[in-house]
Amino acid sequence: MIRIAIQAKGRLNEESCLLLRDAGITIDEAKRKFLGKAADFPLEVLYLRDDDIPEVVADGSADIGIVGLNEVEETGAGVKILRRLGFGNCRLSLAIPKGEDYPGLSYFDGKAIATSYPNILRKYLEENGIKASIREIKGSVEIAPAAGIADAIFDIVSSGGTLVSNGLKEVETVLHSEAVLIAGPDLPEDKLELIDAVLFRFDSVTLSRGKKYILMNLPAKAVEEAVKILPAMRSPTVMPLAAEGWCSLHSVVREKELWDKVEALKKIGAEGILVLNLDKVIL
Ligand code: ATP
């Protein structure tokens, strides 16, 4: 049995639950408590505040966890990062009132900076030889300059909309963060085996995300061109059709590139193009 810690509620909860579900690990959400058990995999889910996840994994109360890289860095917990998971993307940035001139990092010398991430900020300032004071506040960091609590802020940014609506501008990005899968330092062999099985499933799920399965009929003479348009994982599958001079070509395409590829394929004579959802990619 292994135990995974995930965020109980908040921005990472839904995607964390979805990843488990897509990996065929079913937790009964209706009966959800502090601790849940999977019906079809030897795994327990511990629902926590995200701040607590790195330490709970480091001290062995949970074996693995899903949490933002920002929290891992801030707590400095002794955990291993097994995978970047591709969701919960954000950055930790320095921002200042938008009317201020920004000459570079020296701007922050002698200034007060409000943040909920004092450890990451302290390290960054030290590395860059900047002497600023850090005002730790737990929430609503973005209002600190207007409220006269600090001159600048160091906070999570995703779209930047919150900064703009508080009259601030982003001037330095210190950390790019996303959800990561972490593991404790000394896990016994039997748990490592189960974690490997979970990793294998998670990898299949993440590989299939943002991809579509595409198939079409194509004049046989256009196959070479089509392979250039659709490189696929190894190379596309080509099968002859009953109609002389035609074949069926199957491949995988990134959703972002789908329409460009479809247009290019139509130009070289592709017909009857089907685009299907891809459930899992197992390498
Ligand atoms: P908890 O109650 O678990 O302590 P929280 O309020 O500290 O939750 P959330 O706002 O739910 O945290 O964010 C969780 C994580 O989601 C962040 O630590 C960060 O890694 C990531 N994240 C992604 N985008 C954003 C964003 N726009 N604002 C805040 N966090 C974001």
Ligand code: MG
């Ligand atoms: Mg938190």
